Amino acid sequence: MNFNLGENDFGYVHPQGNIHNITKIKDSLSKAGGKPKECELNDYSKGGSGRAKPEFVITFNDDTNTIIVIECKKNARDHVSETFNQPNKYAVDGALYYGKFLKDDYNVIVIGISGTDKDKTLLDVYFWNKGQEEPILQKKLHNIFLTPENYLKAYKGEKISKSYSLDEIRETAIDFHNKLREIKITERQKPVFIAGILIALEDREFCQDYISFTSFKTVINNLITAIQTVLEDKISKQKLDSIKSSFKVIESNEKLKNIPLNQNGSIAWYIEQLEMKIKPMMNNADSSLDALGVFYHEFVKYSGGDGSGLGIVLTPQHLTEFMCELAEVDENSYVADICCGSASFLVSAMNTMFKKTSDPDKYRNIREHQLHGIEFDPDLYLLSITNMIIRKDGKSNIIHGDCFSKDKIKALKEASKKRNVRDGETIRVLNDNAGLNVGLLNPPYSQKDIEELEFVEQLLAILVKGGKAVVVVPMSCAIGTKYKEVRKRLFEKHTLKAVFSMPDDVFYPTGTNVCIMVWEAHKPHDTKTKTYFGYYKEDGFVKRKKVGRVDAFDKWENIKTNWIQLYKDSDVIAGVSAKQNVSDTDEWLAEAYMDTDYSILNDEMFESKIREYLAYLITYGVNDLKTISPYKKAKKELNSIKWKEFSLVKLFDPVRGKRLKQEDRIKGTIPLVTAGEGNLGVKDLISNEEQTVHKNKITIDMFCNSYIHIDPFCCDDNIITLKPKEEISKYAMLFLSTMIEQDQYRYQYGRQYRMKNFNKHVFKLPTSDGENPDYEFMENYIKSLPYSEYI
Numbered sequence: 001m002n003f004n005l006g007e008n009d010f011g012y013v014h015p016q017g018n019i020h021n022i023t024k025i026k027d028s029l030s031k032a033g034g035k036p037k038e039c040e041l042n043d044y045s046k047g048g049s050g051r052a053k054p055e056f057v058i059t060f061n062d063d064t065n066t067i068i069v070i071e072c073k074k075n076a077r078d079h080v081s082e083t084f085n086q087p088n089k090y091a092v093d094g095a096l097y098y099g100k101f102l103k104d105d106y107n108v109i110v111i112g113i114s115g116t117d118k119d120k121t122l123l124d125v126y127f128w129n130k131g132q133e134e135p136i137l138q139k140k141l142h143n144i145f146l147t148p149e150n151y152l153k154a155y156k157g158e159k160i161s162k163s164y165s166l167d168e169i170r171e172t173a174i175d176f177h178n179k180l181r182e183i184k185i186t187e188r189q190k191p192v193f194i195a196g197i198l199i200a201l202e203d204r205e206f207c208q209d210y211i212s213f214t215s216f217k218t219v220i221n222n223l224i225t226a227i228q229t230v231l232e233d234k235i236s237k238q239k240l241d242s243i244k245s246s247f248k249v250i251e252s253n254e255k256l257k258n259i260p261l262n263q264n265g266s267i268a269w270y271i272e273q274l275e276m277k278i279k280p281m282m283n284n285a286d287s288s289l290d291a292l293g294v295f296y297h298e299f300v301k302y303s304g305g306d307g308s309g310l311g312i313v314l315t316p317q318h319l320t321e322f323m324c325e326l327a328e329v330d331e332n333s334y335v336a337d338i339c340c341g342s343a344s345f346l347v348s349a350m351n352t353m354f355k356k357t358s359d360p361d362k363y364r365n366i367r368e369h370q371l372h373g374i375e376f377d378p379d380l381y382l383l384s385i386t387n388m389i390i391r392k393d394g395k396s397n398i399i400h401g402d403c404f405s406k407d408k409i410k411a412l413k414e415a416s417k418k419r420n421v422r423d424g425e426t427i428r429v430l431n432d433n434a435g436l437n438v439g440l441l442n443p444p445y446s447q448k449d450i451e452e453l454e455f456v457e458q459l460l461a462i463l464v465k466g467g468k469a470v471v472v473v474p475m476s477c478a479i480g481t482k483y484k485e486v487r488k489r490l491f492e493k494h495t496l497k498a499v500f501s502m503p504d505d506v507f508y509p510t511g512t513n514v515c516i517m518v519w520e521a522h523k524p525h526d527t528k529t530k531t532y533f534g535y536y537k538e539d540g541f542v543k544r545k546k547v548g549r550v551d552a553f554d555k556w557e558n559i560k561t562n563w564i565q566l567y568k569d570s571d572v573i574a575g576v577s578a579k580q581n582v583s584d585t586d587e588w589l590a591e592a593y594m595d596t597d598y599s600i601l602n603d604e605m606f607e608s609k610i611r612e613y614l615a616y617l618i619t620y621g622v623n624d625l626k627t628i629s630p631y632k633k634a635k636k637e638l639n640s641i642k643w644k645e646f647s648l649v650k651l652f653d654p655v656r657g658k659r660l661k662q663e664d665r666i667k668g669t670i671p672l673v674t675a676g677e678g679n680l681g682v683k684d685l686i687s688n689e690e691q692t693v694h695k696n697k698i699t700i701d702m703f704c705n706s707y708i709h710i711d712p713f714c715c716d717d718n719i720i721t722l723k724p725k726e727e728i729s730k731y732a733m734l735f736l737s738t739m740i741e742q743d744q745y746r747y748q749y750g751r752q753y754r755m756k757n758f759n760k761h762v763f764k765l766p767t768s769d770g771e772n773p774d775y776e777f778m779e780n781y782i783k784s785l786p787y788s789e790y791i
Contacts, residue, residue: 011058015056017053022059024106025102054098060148067109069102071112074116078090078091091112099128108127109127124137124142125137141276160280169291180193192246195383197223198279198282227247278295282387320345326470327439333353335370338412354366361427418431441455441456442472466520469519470517484584490525494522495525495526496518499533500516531579531588574595580592609738610782610786612680617791629788655692657714664688669685670685672713673716674719675703696710697723701718728775735778743763
């Protein structure tokens with residue numbers, strides 16, 4: 001229930017009858033005394049012997065007329081008696097016993113809790129109004145754990161809002177999945193079922209009355225009526241009729257129909273669960289989280305997949321917030337997302353806007369006119385309008401349809417011209433706003449007929465001149481080997497301001513590598529002006545079992561602040577960022593232009609290379625560990641010598657390996673090196689005579705894995721072999737291969753190390769004279785490290 005003993009922000013928690021300085025409560029508890037074994041609820045003639053010790057009494061700073069009294073029992077069997085007349089034995093009976101004395105002076109929220117096992121704990125709540133004879137059981141709050149502030153809101157009939165909890169979302173999703181599976185609600189009916197209930201709960205009359213309905217048919221009919229009341233002026237009649245029709249189909253589900261309304265799994269139970277567990281998270285004004293989207297994603301995942309059945313791949317919440325900041329969303333922004341899914345970008349944008357103003361009229365204008373979307377999928381469309389309707393008072397500005405439809409785009413642009421103007425006590429709506437100035441987008445990936453960048457192009461087309469579009473797209477859009485025509489069109493009309501390479505697993509468990517692009521609309525790209533590139537790979541999130549990626553160590557806020565500031569200041573930092581003049585045919589990513597950060601070099605990197613080489617020698621019988629080199633130099637320090645950049649072209653003669661398909665390999669004794677980590681790249685032993693045999697060389701594969709091979713080997717065309725132009729030792733070669741691998745980060749998700757990359761490759765090496773590599777230092781350094789004596 002999230003409170004501390006003693007003083008809290010909301011008020012005071014008094015434990016075990018130790019009432020802090022409130023005479024009326026002390027007097028009432030004095031009349032009650034200790035809980036008797038038996039006492040009828042309406043019997044006030046005798047108090048128990050001893051001192052009254054309710055588990056907790058909670059008072060509120062903002063409402064001195066209402067208190068909470070709580071009684072707890074360890075065993076769930078001791079929750080409540082049939083007649084509430086055993087206050088000493090049962091939690092609910094005991095709480096009501098104290099409540100009947102306290103209600104003479106207060107409105108009392110009576111709570112009985114029993115059990116210590118989370119899955120078996122029972123909780124019931126009664127409201128006992130001041131001076132009333134009977135308490136009122138709050139059926140909606142059965143087994144609903146809230147903060148004291150939210151119990152007070154529930155008592156007053158106000159909207160409950162609570163902090164986001166992935167655990168609670170996941171538990172509710174599993175419950176829904178298990179119960180809906182039993183009654184055969186189909187995959188296509190699920191979004192209508194969930195969204196329809198949440199929309200109906202926006203109708204105050206339905207929200208108050210549904211718990212008192214006595215039949216399944218009454219609940220369904222009133223639910224459909226409430227949906228119509230909420231949506232009739234917000235979406236087309238055709239779409240509204242479709243939603244109502246879907247509920248008519250659900251109404252015919254015999255299994256759902258036959259579950260008594262007071263049992264788990266009934267239609268009333270689903271309404272209660274969504275009202276008390278999910279909707280409060282959506283009501284939280286301080287949260288930019290798409291709680292509905294996350295809930296639905298989890299729900300579909302447990303129902304048989306990762307959510308791809310509806311194409312729902314949620315943009316992580318911290319990414320939507322970051323993108324809103326990159327777009328410089330403020331209280332005056334008019335924002336569009338033309339592939340809005342469950343509306344997570346619009347949710348983040350709205351909350352970003354709210355934080356920029358305290359003007360109630362501005363809040364209203366943001367809700368009613370400044371957030372716009374298009375969604376093609378009918379089920380995701382329903383989720384998105386539900387998300388936005390629950391968060392605002394006005395008309396949902398999300399359009400159902402194709403974002404490439406001229407009519408839909410026209411409707412979107414027309415809607416973005418509206419703005420509210422106060423005229424005394426009234427609000428007038430004008431149609432003179434300039435239009436959309438911010439676009440946020442995570443387009444559908446891997447579509448057969450439309451490329452990701454075409455969605456970006458369409459988004460930019462609807463923005464006003466100078467508007468900003470911030471989009472998250474697959475890295476393939478930035479590499480430059482694809483989408484050549486649309487890249488050219490984009491540069492002819494718009495400016496690429498920045499590109500940020502994101503963490504490889506940011507969409508975990510989906511394995512898509514992405515980048516974020518920042519565009520300025522309707523300003524042709526000037527190739528003489530540099531674009532900013534960020535290598536933003538470490539967001540502080542870690543993977544946790546059954547939870548996914550989480551900010552377990554609270555690093556994200558500081559990292560985000562730093563990322564934003566680097567971009568604003570246009571700072572160039574090795575290993576983090578770069579600036580480069582680019583054209584439509586160039587690569588648009590930091591990996592192509594950023595300087596490698598050599599400040600992170602440490603002994604462990606080189607030691608690892610030695611251990612890797614030694615493991616290979618042992619595996620292939622080259623070394624039996626019996627021969628130990630007597631040569632051992634004193635420890636060398638990497639920072640004890642000067643470093644200089646050198647070109648690989650000047651130090652090595654390169655030869656690319658010959659193509660050799662797996663099916664063409666002939667078994668033999670010569671190691672075959674091909675692309676891949678581990679075992680020095682050796683994948684097979686062959687005897688193909690057409691293959692060139694190499695030795696005393698360094699290899700680099702297509703991923704910039706680099707190894708040394710002193711003994712004879714062959715390699716395929718994914719390998720470039722490097723023969724040093726000077727005679728150097730295997731120890732120096734180990735040092736060199738370690739340094740080559742410092743550029744590994746550049747080669748992934750489609751970027752491959754080829755001869756053109758070798759020709760441009762520069763790296764830093766120790767130098768004693770400022771002109772030439774110091775191979776002697778490299779050799780002695782490697783020899784000073786552990787295990788070097790065995791190689």
